[in-house]
Amino acid sequence: MSWALDHLSEILTRAGQHAWLAGLPLVLGLVVALPLGWLASRTSWLRASLLTTTGLLYTIPSLALFILLPSILGTKILDPVNVIVAMTIYTVALLTRTVADGLSSVDPSTRQAAIAMGYGGFARFRAVDLPLAVPVIAAGLRVAAVSNVSIVSVASLIGISQLGYFLTDGYARSFPTEVWVGIIACLLLALVFDLVIQVISRALTPWTRAVAA
Amino acid sequence: MSPATIWAWFTDPAQWSGADGIPNRLAEHLAYTAITLVIGLLIAIPLGAWVGHTGRLRWLVTGANAMRAVPSLGLLFAVSMFVGPLIQSDLAFVIPSIVVLVLLAVPPLLSGIYAGIESVDPAARDAARGMGMTGWQVLTRVELPCALPLSLSGLRSATLQVIATATIAASVSLGGLGRYLIDGLASRDYVQMVCGSILVAVLALVADLLLAALERYAVSPGISGRSVGVARSRSSRTGEASRPDPVEAPRSISTASPTT
Numbered sequence: 001m002s003w004a005l006d007h008l009s010e011i012l013t014r015a016g017q018h019a020w021l022a023g024l025p026l027v028l029g030l031v032v033a034l035p036l037g038w039l040a041s042r043t044s045w046l047r048a049s050l051l052t053t054t055g056l057l058y059t060i061p062s063l064a065l066f067i068l069l070p071s072i073l074g075t076k077i078l079d080p081v082n083v084i085v086a087m088t089i090y091t092v093a094l095l096t097r098t099v100a101d102g103l104s105s106v107d108p109s110t111r112q113a114a115i116a117m118g119y120g121g122f123a124r125f126r127a128v129d130l131p132l133a134v135p136v137i138a139a140g141l142r143v144a145a146v147s148n149v150s151i152v153s154v155a156s157l158i159g160i161s162q163l164g165y166f167l168t169d170g171y172a173r174s175f176p177t178e179v180w181v182g183i184i185a186c187l188l189l190a191l192v193f194d195l196v197i198q199v200i201s202r203a204l205t206p207w208t209r210a211v212a213a
Numbered sequence: 214m215s216p217a218t219i220w221a222w223f224t225d226p227a228q229w230s231g232a233d234g235i236p237n238r239l240a241e242h243l244a245y246t247a248i249t250l251v252i253g254l255l256i257a258i259p260l261g262a263w264v265g266h267t268g269r270l271r272w273l274v275t276g277a278n279a280m281r282a283v284p285s286l287g288l289l290f291a292v293s294m295f296v297g298p299l300i301q302s303d304l305a306f307v308i309p310s311i312v313v314l315v316l317l318a319v320p321p322l323l324s325g326i327y328a329g330i331e332s333v334d335p336a337a338r339d340a341a342r343g344m345g346m347t348g349w350q351v352l353t354r355v356e357l358p359c360a361l362p363l364s365l366s367g368l369r370s371a372t373l374q375v376i377a378t379a380t381i382a383a384s385v386s387l388g389g390l391g392r393y394l395i396d397g398l399a400s401r402d403y404v405q406m407v408c409g410s411i412l413v414a415v416l417a418l419v420a421d422l423l424l425a426a427l428e429r430y431a432v433s434p435g436i437s438g439r440s441v442g443v444a445r446s447r448s449s450r451t452g453e454a455s456r457p458d459p460v461e462a463p464r465s466i467s468t469a470s471p472t473t
Binding site: 060 | 282283285287288293373376377384394411
C-alpha cells in the first residue's frame, strides 16, 4: 500500500497512457464498425463475409500483432501507433458483429412505422435504427473496453509505456507488490471505462427509463 | 524487413531441427494448449453441466466471467511468482504457466456449457421428463446435445485464448512459439520476432478454422438447422431460402471473451 502511495504520480501517468492506448481505439473502432455493421445488417452475404473476416482478425494473438504491425505500417517497433492500430483492429472485430446484431434487433414494426412516416435510408438509420441499437452496441463496447485494457498491458513486453510496466518490472525484480499494483490499477481502469460507457448509454436512451418509472 | 529476409529465415535448415527448431517449438505449443484444454474441460464440463442442470450456484459462472477482466499478463506473473518457488524440478517453469492457462481457459468453457444448457427450450426438457427420463438421462441425452453449439464456441474462444497466452508465457521461460518473440526481442533479432509472430498467427488461424469446422459437423442437424442429404438438394432446387443458423445469434456470448 505504501509503495503504491509513494509511486502515485508514476501510477497515474502510466494509467493515463494506458487509458489513451485502450480508449482511443474504442472510439476509432466504433467509427469503423458502425458502417461495417450497417452493411452487414442489410445484406446477408456481406454479413457472412464481413463477420468471418473480422472474426479471423480477432484470432491473431496480440503480441504477434504488435510485432507484425511495424513491418506492415512502416513504423518503429516502439511507436505507440502500433498498439493503437492493433487495438482498433480488435475493437472493430468485436463491434462489427454487435452493431449488426443491434441494428437487426430493431422491431420490424418500428422500422415500418418509420418508413411510413417518410424516413428513408440514412435518415432512418440515424434517427430510428441507431438510437434503438444503442443498448446492444453499448454492451459490445463494454466487452471491448475490458478486453482492450487487458490486452494493452501485454505491450509492456515490447517496451511500450503503460500500466503493464508494473507487471513486467515487478516480475523482473521479484517484487510481488508492484505486480499486484499493476493488476489492481488495470482492473480499476477497466471499471472506469465500464462506468463511463454505461453512463453514456443511459444518457442516449432516455426512453428506457421512462418505461421503468 | 523484406519478404526475402523472412523467406530466408524460414528456409534456413537451422530452423527445422533441434530444441529451438520450428517442429519442436510448435509441438511444445500444441502440447501446452492440449494439456490446458483437457484440464480445463475436466473442470468445466461437470461444473457447467451441474450448474446448468440444477440452476444452483450460478454465481460461479458470474464470478468466472468477472475474472476475465484481470489482465492475463498480470495473472501470469503473479501466479509464476507464487507457484514457481514451490516446485523444485525442471517443471518449475511449466506448471505455473499451465495453472494460469487453465485459469484463463475455464471461464469461456464454463460459460459456454452453462449458457448452452440454460438456453435449452424448457418444453424439450419437460417432454424428456414426460417420456420418463431420469435427471441424468435428461442431462446427457437432451441438455448436453442441445448445449453443444454454445459449448463448442466456448471451446473455440478458450483455445484462442490459450494459444495467445502461451505465447506471452515465453516471458516466464515457457517454451513454445513464444520463445521466438521473446528471445528475438532480447537479442534485437527483429527477423526472428516477425517470423515467430507469423507462426503464432497462422497457428491461431488454423486452430480457429478447424474448430469452426468441428462446430459445423459435430452438432446434430436437428439443432443446427443444417439439412442433410436429400433434404438439402431438394430445398436448394426449389430455391427455398436456407434457414438462418440458430447458433449464429447466441454465439456472441462466448466470442466476447478477450484474447491476449
